[in-house]
Amino acid sequence: MPQKKPARPRGPTQEERRRKAVNKPLGGGVPVRPAEKEYTDDSYRRRTTRFQRITAIITIIMLVAIVLSIIPACFASGGVAAAKAFENNSQARQDLPEARLSYGSARFLQREAAELPPTASLPVPTNSLPETKYYAGDTGHFINGVFLDYWRKVGGVSVIGNPLSEEFIQNGRAVQLFEKALLEGHSEETDPKNQVQLAFLGRQLADARALRFEPTANTVSSPTRIFFQETGQTIAGSFKAFWEKNNGMVLLGLPISPEMSEDGTTVQYFERGLLQLRANSSTQVEVGNSGEALIKEMGWPRPTLPTLELNIEEDEIYQGRTLGLRLEPEFSWQIQDLKANLSEEALRFVKVGPAFRAFKSFGPTAPLKAYPLKVTYLDPAGRNRELSRTIKVVKFDFDTQVLGLPGDKSYLADQSADDYDNAQLAEVYRTFTPQLLWSGLWNWPAFGNITTGFGDVRTYADNPNYVSIHGGLDIAQGLGAPVAAPADGKVIYTGTLRARGKAVALDHGGGVTSYYYHLNNILVKPGDRLKKGQILGQVGTTGRS
Numbered sequence: 001m002p003q004k005k006p007a008r009p010r011g012p013t014q015e016e017r018r019r020k021a022v023n024k025p026l027g028g029g030v031p032v033r034p035a036e037k038e039y040t041d042d043s044y045r046r047r048t049t050r051f052q053r054i055t056a057i058i059t060i061i062m063l064v065a066i067v068l069s070i071i072p073a074c075f076a077s078g079g080v081a082a083a084k085a086f087e088n089n090s091q092a093r094q095d096l097p098e099a100r101l102s103y104g105s106a107r108f109l110q111r112e113a114a115e116l117p118p119t120a121s122l123p124v125p126t127n128s129l130p131e132t133k134y135y136a137g138d139t140g141h142f143i144n145g146v147f148l149d150y151w152r153k154v155g156g157v158s159v160i161g162n163p164l165s166e167e168f169i170q171n172g173r174a175v176q177l178f179e180k181a182l183l184e185g186h187s188e189e190t191d192p193k194n195q196v197q198l199a200f201l202g203r204q205l206a207d208a209r210a211l212r213f214e215p216t217a218n219t220v221s222s223p224t225r226i227f228f229q230e231t232g233q234t235i236a237g238s239f240k241a242f243w244e245k246n247n248g249m250v251l252l253g254l255p256i257s258p259e260m261s262e263d264g265t266t267v268q269y270f271e272r273g274l275l276q277l278r279a280n281s282s283t284q285v286e287v288g289n290s291g292e293a294l295i296k297e298m299g300w301p302r303p304t305l306p307t308l309e310l311n312i313e314e315d316e317i318y319q320g321r322t323l324g325l326r327l328e329p330e331f332s333w334q335i336q337d338l339k340a341n342l343s344e345e346a347l348r349f350v351k352v353g354p355a356f357r358a359f360k361s362f363g364p365t366a367p368l369k370a371y372p373l374k375v376t377y378l379d380p381a382g383r384n385r386e387l388s389r390t391i392k393v394v395k396f397d398f399d400t401q402v403l404g405l406p407g408d409k410s411y412l413a414d415q416s417a418d419d420y421d422n423a424q425l426a427e428v429y430r431t432f433t434p435q436l437l438w439s440g441l442w443n444w445p446a447f448g449n450i451t452t453g454f455g456d457v458r459t460y461a462d463n464p465n466y467v468s469i470h471g472g473l474d475i476a477q478g479l480g481a482p483v484a485a486p487a488d489g490k491v492i493y494t495g496t497l498r499a500r501g502k503a504v505a506l507d508h509g510g511g512v513t514s515y516y517y518h519l520n521n522i523l524v525k526p527g528d529r530l531k532k533g534q535i536l537g538q539v540g541t542t543g544r545s
Helices: 015-021 041-051 064-069 079-088 145-154 201-208 237-245 290-298 407-412 415-424
Strands: 055-062 133-136 141-144 168-170 173-177 182-185 196-198 225-228 233-236 260-262 265-269 274-277 285-287 307-310 316-318 322-328 336-342 345-347 350-352 355-361 370-378 384-394 400-403 449-452 457-460 463-469 473-478 482-484 489-496 502-507 513-522 535-539
Touching: 133 145, 141 145, 145 182, 145 196, 173 290, 201 265, 201 290, 225 237, 233 237, 237 274, 237 285, 307 384, 322 336, 322 370, 336 355, 345 355, 415 463, 489 513, 502 535
Parallel strands: 316 384, 400 457
Antiparallel strands: 055 473, 055 513, 133 141, 168 173, 173 182, 182 196, 225 233, 260 265, 265 274, 274 285, 307 322, 322 355, 336 345, 336 370, 350 355, 370 384, 449 473, 457 463, 482 535, 489 502, 502 513, 513 535
């Protein structure tokens, strides 16, 4: 019976939060977890006799990709992480030029119909770029010189977003449109800090939407609200707190509208941008994508914007977790010649509707380092495009467990049993079906006490020199209890292994496979197509259990 060491802290301080959100169990309920308690061998035998049952262990080894790929809530666009990054760049923004309040300096994108901003995406450069030039692959545009310096200093993508145009001349000045801001060049300024300023993008968007805002009747400021005589508007509540915390006078300017509802979202217009409440929140504030909205209102050509979603925040992932990627193009165009590499490993995508999905698992002993992610494809014009990220693997402290084997199985407490099993399953590990065979949430294959977690470090009383990493979840259940397919799939292996006993493997498509070990009986054969909930075997104690 496994003997656990005293409980100790697990992972970094934020781990418990992430486990609830990112690593929550498969759909269909949670196996009953026993109270933390230690048993001697004798007490455990008495306990087993008293209840007159045989407790057996099903080891269910599922690639962590399974968990993350079936929980839609895990796939987030990164909006929360971006908002955190915005707030974390407040120190850098203290060095930005002071806000200019003269309305005479406001410059609007009022242009002739034939004189459109260069917003169409450009292909990835074929040559290496100098330090003064950057290609934003997400939108297919370049940032150069002083605009690039400003963009980096203010916080980059997390603060003002990606560029939506190349530089162009407007009213005699160089400008460049970004997702959340409009940069304007002031070469006449002798102080380099003032050579790039934020233009009045919020006013332009309001004008493009033909919005006119009446001044507020309440002109009294208080600790919870500020009235601005220059615009006749106030700022209060969560918007006021966000504006004050993030140097809002520089980045957003003064409010030009009251709080209002647009398409079900609470927003407030400012001179240089737009604030809005995050979806499903009454207090959390974020900067709206005013640049994207302006392009839509003006009917200008839009950059090609495929959405790359990762199931992690802040580009960090724990050991023992799986990275999920989802790439979806805007509109109805089809992504062509899609390729992706994480460090030196090529990732394989499956098409799910208009989107493409891929998974990459990081084992419990994955090296703690940064992995460059590069995604390349052809856009609708047949031009090469590229998206880049950096994924950092961070440490997770797994539990340690000491396992005592029955005398007739003590010979299995060494590496040779695992080596034999892995050799038998080598071809199964390489299975890749280029489509997903399931849809919806997954169920648990069985219910009972979780006795060993995924990634736990195991040592053995019969061979203390042998240390193994547990590659699955152990669920204790009565002998002969049914084991069911948690999702639709195809049987790709049945057989008897040394360490893992009688085993079944299912292919669920997209490189996602699941394994069921230590079974008493196998009730399926290779080639069988199983539906979610269909019985594949019975609980047993075969192999090293």
